[in-house]
Amino acid sequence: MNERDERLELERFALRIRIGIVEAIAAKGGGHIGGTLDLAEFLSVLYLRFLRVRPEEPDWAGRDYLVCSKGHSGPALYSALALQGFFPYELLRTLNRGGTTLPGHCDRTKVPGIDATTGSLGQGLSIACGLAMGTRLSHTDQKVFCILGDGELGEGQNWEAAAFAAHHGLESLTAVLDWNKMQIDGSNDEVLRLGDPVEKFKAFGWDAELVDGKDVLAIRDAVSRAYRRKGRPGLIVLDTVKGGNIPCIQELPNNHCIGVPAQLADRAMEFLRSEAKRLGVEVAE
Numbered sequence: 001m002n003e004r005d006e007r008l009e010l011e012r013f014a015l016r017i018r019i020g021i022v023e024a025i026a027a028k029g030g031g032h033i034g035g036t037l038d039l040a041e042f043l044s045v046l047y048l049r050f051l052r053v054r055p056e057e058p059d060w061a062g063r064d065y066l067v068c069s070k071g072h073s074g075p076a077l078y079s080a081l082a083l084q085g086f087f088p089y090e091l092l093r094t095l096n097r098g099g100t101t102l103p104g105h106c107d108r109t110k111v112p113g114i115d116a117t118t119g120s121l122g123q124g125l126s127i128a129c130g131l132a133m134g135t136r137l138s139h140t141d142q143k144v145f146c147i148l149g150d151g152e153l154g155e156g157q158n159w160e161a162a163a164f165a166a167h168h169g170l171e172s173l174t175a176v177l178d179w180n181k182m183q184i185d186g187s188n189d190e191v192l193r194l195g196d197p198v199e200k201f202k203a204f205g206w207d208a209e210l211v212d213g214k215d216v217l218a219i220r221d222a223v224s225r226a227y228r229r230k231g232r233p234g235l236i237v238l239d240t241v242k243g244g245n246i247p248c249i250q251e252l253p254n255n256h257c258i259g260v261p262a263q264l265a266d267r268a269m270e271f272l273r274s275e276a277k278r279l280g281v282e283v284a285e
């Protein structure tokens with residue numbers, strides 16, 4: 001496949017992930033939409049091109065793992081998992097409602113394809129370290145990915161895990177930072193300055209690189225390098241915008257966890273439909 005078609009296919013899947021997120025959160029009337037939408041391009045690349053998983057056998061022991069440490073972004077993974085056939089797409093509309101099997105935050109015991117229960121920020125990287133250590137002890141080539149939030153990095157446990165992973169040379173571990181520069185109460189610079197995450201993780205002994213979080217081919221190349229990396233853990237910093245480039249969500253002063261009334265959902269869907277037209281994706285009315 002040439003690069004143009006490759007980009008198109010990955011962007012189309014990212015768009016479908018975004019549509020699933022908006023439909024799910026709008027059906028509930030609101031939720032963690034900002035930092036969820038911005039993961040679409042990364043998840044498109046990971047699920048379409050790399051992650052070795054089996055939708056018909058989610059607990060397959062030979063799978064690659066994905067821990068979403070910022071568990072409030074679960075709906076992004078749910079949308080990708082539904083599109084990949086882990087469970088019926090219609091379930092997305094039950095997100096976070098009474099009796100649902102799709103809680104707002106990632107839940108390994110309820111959602112096929114979710115590898116770690118998260119939501120209390122700061123714990124996922126430690127879980128991922130444990131999984132990576134497991135792959136080493138069992139001599140497999142499985143990979144472990146861990147999605148982190150930049151606000152989440154204010155939790156000290158991350159830095160203990162970062163030191164542990166470097167000390168043990170956990171080469172199967174790749175952390176992916178959603179660097180949208182915003183958290184719940186404002187920007188990182190206002191709440192707790194993170195500085196340059198690439199330099200910070202390098203100082204801990206990791207490989208680390210910055211990638212445009214919208215550029216599916218750049219993400220593809222970074223993930224490809226992650227699959228080949230030897231000797232040390234790696235960090236991919238996704239340079240993103242909170243709100244996933246949907247203008248009416250992105251422009252809100254705080255889009256972390258918001259009510260999504262029908263009017264806002266309609267505006268978001270109108271934009272996504274225009275994107276679908278541009279990319280040649282069929283969307284149900």
Ligand SMILES: Cc1ncc(C[n+]2csc(CCOP(=O)(O)OP(=O)(O)O)c2C)c(N)n1
Nearest residue numbers: 035119120121149150151152178182183184
């Ligand atoms: C231990 C813990 N403290 C506080 C919270 C409340 N909380 C939920 S999301 C959030 C902000 C997270 O910001 P960030 O990691 O940047 O997420 P993103 O902006 O990417 O959604 C906070 C403080 C929590 N879930 N867990």
